[in-house]
Amino acid sequence: MKQEKNGVWTSWNENLTYKYKSLYKVTTEQELQEIIAKSDKVRFFGSKQSSADIAAGLENLIDITTYNKILSYNDAEHTITVQSGLILGDLIDAVEAKGWCIPCLPDINTITIGGALATGTHGTSGKLLCEYMTSCTLVLADGSLKKIEDGDELINAVRVSLGALGVMSTITFKCEPIYTLHVKEGPENDTEWLPKIKERLKKHDFLRILWLPHTDKGYVITGDKIDSETEIKEDLGPDYLKHRRKASKILYKYTHIFPWITSIANKLLYKGFFSSKKEYKGSLYQATVTKSRGSTLELAEWTIGLDKFTEVFEELKTEINKWSNKSFIHIPMDIRFVYKDKSWLSYAYKKDIVTIGCVSRNAATADTYEAFKTIEIIFLKHGGKPHWGKRFTAKDTAFSKIYDKWEDFKVLRQEMDPTNKFLNPYLTELFNEKK
Numbered sequence: 001m002k003q004e005k006n007g008v009w010t011s012w013n014e015n016l017t018y019k020y021k022s023l024y025k026v027t028t029e030q031e032l033q034e035i036i037a038k039s040d041k042v043r044f045f046g047s048k049q050s051s052a053d054i055a056a057g058l059e060n061l062i063d064i065t066t067y068n069k070i071l072s073y074n075d076a077e078h079t080i081t082v083q084s085g086l087i088l089g090d091l092i093d094a095v096e097a098k099g100w101c102i103p104c105l106p107d108i109n110t111i112t113i114g115g116a117l118a119t120g121t122h123g124t125s126g127k128l129l130c131e132y133m134t135s136c137t138l139v140l141a142d143g144s145l146k147k148i149e150d151g152d153e154l155i156n157a158v159r160v161s162l163g164a165l166g167v168m169s170t171i172t173f174k175c176e177p178i179y180t181l182h183v184k185e186g187p188e189n190d191t192e193w194l195p196k197i198k199e200r201l202k203k204h205d206f207l208r209i210l211w212l213p214h215t216d217k218g219y220v221i222t223g224d225k226i227d228s229e230t231e232i233k234e235d236l237g238p239d240y241l242k243h244r245r246k247a248s249k250i251l252y253k254y255t256h257i258f259p260w261i262t263s264i265a266n267k268l269l270y271k272g273f274f275s276s277k278k279e280y281k282g283s284l285y286q287a288t289v290t291k292s293r294g295s296t297l298e299l300a301e302w303t304i305g306l307d308k309f310t311e312v313f314e315e316l317k318t319e320i321n322k323w324s325n326k327s328f329i330h331i332p333m334d335i336r337f338v339y340k341d342k343s344w345l346s347y348a349y350k351k352d353i354v355t356i357g358c359v360s361r362n363a364a365t366a367d368t369y370e371a372f373k374t375i376e377i378i379f380l381k382h383g384g385k386p387h388w389g390k391r392f393t394a395k396d397t398a399f400s401k402i403y404d405k406w407e408d409f410k411v412l413r414q415e416m417d418p419t420n421k422f423l424n425p426y427l428t429e430l431f432n433e434k435k
Contacts, residue, residue, distance in 0.1 A: 013364075015051075032169060180225065214262065298366035
């Protein structure tokens, strides 16, 4: 175990900084237990890519990224057990090497497993990543271990916990046999893709839509399972498509000063990077995971029931198309689909949902990005929920209205962490707890 003293913790996009007294890098479960047991207050972090202020802010911090071993496989049951600091990309590589897959992957692979589970990370056309967890070991506030398995009362509270019940130590995932997707991509008018969502969810194994604000266009991505030996005519589009992020950075450079430039930039980016079609095949990981952010950014994401999405989308589009406001949104807005589950703080608790992401390519000026405020107002009005690891301002009062199990979770949290050991200032305010 390594210990660093009196340093500064800085988030990935440099928007958040905190001084700390002790930062620990652990490699064993016993070390994790010892630090938690002896600390009055402690918080833990991974790759620091959350836009929410969830990871630091306390004098004692644990860097979980050095706690990153693959512990075991069960070939008969298609399970893998890992330490919580393992990076998602390393988990997927290990799983694919066995001929398996986790059938719902988020857009990037650089986050830690523990962080991904705690914040409700998801992909599309499946469930939250945490729903593929069959068991875990939690280090409690007193440093003791608690094993939680599928079917236990606690598991639906623990799957998405914001790291407020304890620290995830080891995690077991249930995998499926690997499969190949035949992926097709291309632009469609909003009037074309919006009415087809439910039809496409039934027809395709994978569906994702990148909406392009201020263009009246969406970029539709579908995937269908095929035999891996099936030949397709691959078309990856023009070679310059790989420069989209670089072009975006240039075009959005001054949009924090002149928001209306975004509308022009979006139209140019559509014509340059979203107007052509693509076709290819690969595993879910190969075909659909970006694998890196490329450049720093700031994110918000909101979720709404599938049955309400069309209404909310139309209201959102109408609002941001008004030149009387400053909510000019950078592209793309990522629209994904998640199936219902029973996890208490899941966005998909007991209902199928649609998620829509909102990105600011100028991470340093995200506090003045009006779009974050606009989408929050609209989604909260309709009972929408924010992604726990991304940007929002809603707190306890709002969550008590939109989460059926919010008060139950708060009671459980107080039982499991009576001294608020795992609450940093951000979470203290979120749960409306005493400082």
